[in-house]
Amino acid sequence: AQRVTQPEKLLSVFKGAPVELKCNYSYSGSPELFWYVQYSRQRLQLLLRHISRESIKGFTADLNKGETSFHLKKPFAQEEDSAMYYCALRNRDDKIIFGKGTRLHILP
Amino acid sequence: EAGVTQSPTHLIKTRGQQATLRCSPISGHTSVYWYQQALGLGLQFLLWYDEGEERNRGNFPPRFSGRQFPNYSSELNVNALELEDSALYLCASSWGRNTEAFFGQGTRLTVV
Numbered sequence: 654a655q656r657v658t659q660p661e662k663l664l665s666v667f668k669g670a671p672v673e674l675k676c677n678y679s680y681s682g683s684p685e686l687f688w689y690v691q692y693s694r695q696r697l698q699l700l701l702r703h704i705s706r707e708s709i710k711g712f713t714a715d716l717n718k719g720e721t722s723f724h725l726k727k728p729f730a731q732e733e734d735s736a737m738y739y740c741a742l743r744n745r746d747d748k749i750i751f752g753k754g755t756r757l758h759i760l761p
Numbered sequence: 762e763a764g765v766t767q768s769p770t771h772l773i774k775t776r777g778q779q780a781t782l783r784c785s786p787i788s789g790h791t792s793v794y795w796y797q798q799a800l801g802l803g804l805q806f807l808l809w810y811d812e813g814e815e816r817n818r819g820n821f822p823p824r825f826s827g828r829q830f831p832n833y834s835s836e837l838n839v840n841a842l843e844l845e846d847s848a849l850y851l852c853a854s855s856w857g858r859n860t861e862a863f864f865g866q867g868t869r870l871t872v873v
Contacts (some may be wrong), residue, residue: 687872689864696764697804697851697864715825739804749853749862753803 655680655740659752667760674725674755676714676740682707686723688714689751692736696705700725700738710734735759763787765854765865773871774842782837782868786854793835794855794862795827809849810835811857832863843857 656679666672678684688700701709703716703723714725736746740752763798766785785795795807806819810829824840833854839846849869853862 696866697853699861699863702861709822741804746817747792747811748806748809748819751796751804753801 655742655744655750657740657750657752659738659740659755661755663756663758665758665760668732669729672725672730672734672757674738674740676723676725676752678721678723678740678742679719680742681742682745686714686716687741687743688712688723688725688747689739689741690736691739697739701703715730715737730757730759732759732761765852765863767850767852767865767868770866771869771871773873775873776842776844778842780839780846780870782839782850782852782870784835784837784852784854784865786833786835786852787863790854790856790863791833792855792857792862793829793833794853794854795835795837796851797821797848798851798867800804801858804851808837839870844872846870847872850871 658677660675686703689697690700691697712727714723716723737754737756739754743749768783770814792811794809798804808819808827813829827837829835849867851867852865855862
């Protein structure tokens with residue numbers, strides 16, 4: 654079964670502390686993985702995709718095929734990072750499968 | 762450039778009625794995706810249209826249906842509404858395969 658699992662519904666982190674949002678996937682094949690973010694009262698938007706191997710707003714994510722994980726990391730959290738984060742997988746049929754999301758709350 | 766637009770922003774219906782939700786993709790995008798975001802369930806894939814054809818469908822009953830028009834805009838129809846259909850319905854569009862999907866603001870459907 655194709656599945657994206659985000660084990661944490663809510664993650665609270667102090668400003669300046671490191672952030673790690675976990676994502677595990679289940680897919681037989683080479684997946685394309687993404688992180689989407691939804692800030693308060695804004696639409697869902699793409700944060701980064703694994704094939705780009707880029708850092709956006711200080712966030713990075715590395716695909717670990719052995720652990721089937723695509724965790725999102727940032728070394729120093731900022732208050733503006735508070736948002737809902739969704740990990741997603743695009744399968745070979747071009748369907749994008751989302752995890753249930755993790756709400757990141759940055760404590761001042 | 763206008764983003765993905767959805768209408769209406771809010772819709773209130775009674776159980777058993779039908780709801781029609783509309784989506785206008787970004788100009789030039791040919792693929793439209795529909796998702797249901799219900800409380801506690803995250804984003805659930807509903808439908809994918811590309812070039813006017815239904816390409817893929819999620820695990821939803823047949824009373825969830827839709828279509829894509831020649832101008833690539835799309836409609837989602839939900840018949841025989843149930844209370845559990847209350848959710849935010851998101852539409853996304855993309856150029857096609859393997860390209861970034863851009864989301865609309867959503868339509869919040871409330872079934873009473």
